[in-house]
Amino acid sequence: MKRWLSLVALACWLPVAQAVPLEQLTVRICGTPAYPPVSWVDRSGRVTGLNAQVIKALLEPLxxxxxxxxxxxxxxxxxxxELGNVDVISGFKTEPRQQFLNYLSTPIINEDIYLYYPIDKPIHFQSWQDLAGLRVGILMGDSFGDEADEALRHYPNLEFVSKQDQNIxxxxxxxxxxxxMGKLSGQLDIRRLGVEGKLGYTATDVSDYWYVAISKHSPLMEHFAELDQRLGGLLADPTYTARLLQQQQQLYLESLGLAQQQDEP
Known part of the structure; x- marks a missing residue:
């Protein structure tokens, strides 16, 4: 009994851990380099694009x-x-990722996934099972939603690469x-690599949302409710994302020296 009372007294005496104020935090973000203008890594090694700009707009004013x-x-x-070395990313919401991430509730943008193929070997997509027996290139870490990912796991001819350029x-x-690949990013990368007219594409049944996600190890988790509410307010204006997406696409093309070509008739 005395021991129990002493433990209670000790628990009462120990200070309660306080959340670190947001203005004292430095957090790391990272993203996929393969989905411009939604997400890419520029030549200076900075993750940029629509999603990175939204994350900064969410956090930096705080x-x-x-x-x-x-x-x-x-x-x-x-x-x-997953290891806790990075605090924030953006991506599709999948069951495996939810083991180490918590997703803010308001999505940033919807992304259509297309299948790209050699122009003289067209594919008519009906379901992911149609890809059985084909040689399919997958970017390491890429996800197309739980259903599509599960279907692709059964195919013996997947080839994984670290950069989307290799696939193209x-x-x-x-x-x-x-x-x-993403509809927008695929077309931009085909143009960047100068292979227009050599590849065709068709829509799949995947049209999913990019979300902001916070590592469960991050000190930002102490402020999750506040950040969730703030992001909802930030994205409440339906024109905000559209304006930012257009800005980031122009920035990406300018970084490649392609902006003037885009404006030509």
Whole structure:
């Protein structure tokens, strides 16, 4: 009894851990380099794009310092979040990722996933089962939603790469039959690599949302409710994301020296 009372007294005496104020925090973000203008890594090694700008708009006015330097691919980015070395990412919401991430409730943007293929070997998509037996290129760490991911796991001919450029060039050389990519990013990358007219594409049944997600190890979790409410307010204006997306697409094209070409008739 005396021991129990002493433990109670000790518990009462110990200080209660307080959340670190937001203005004292420095957090790391990372993202997929393969989805411009939604997410990419620029030549200086900074993660940028629509999603990174939304994350900064969410955190920086609250006094949070955002470290956006990234020297890893998407799969390594996800692993760093899981280990607690990165605080915030944006991506599709999947069951495996929810083991180490908590997603804010308001999505940033909807992304359509297309299948790209050699122009002379078209694919008519009806379901992900149609890809059985085909050579399919997948970016390491990429996800297309739980249902599509589960279907792809059963295919023996998946080829994983660390950079999307590898997939696109393999398609051009007919060393792959299909690559699932974002509609916007795929078309921008095809243009960047100068292979327009060599690849075709078709829509899939995947049209999912990018969310802001916080590592369960991050000190930002102490402020989750506040950040969730603030993001909802930030994205309440339906024109906000559209304006930012157009701005980021223009920035991406300018970084490649393609903006003037875009404006030509």
């Amino acid at each position: 006094g949070v310092t955002v470290d956006d330097q990234q020297n890893s691919n998407w799969r390594r980015c996800l692993k760093e979040v 060039l393999k398609l051009v050389d007919a060393r792959l039959d299909a690559v699932p």
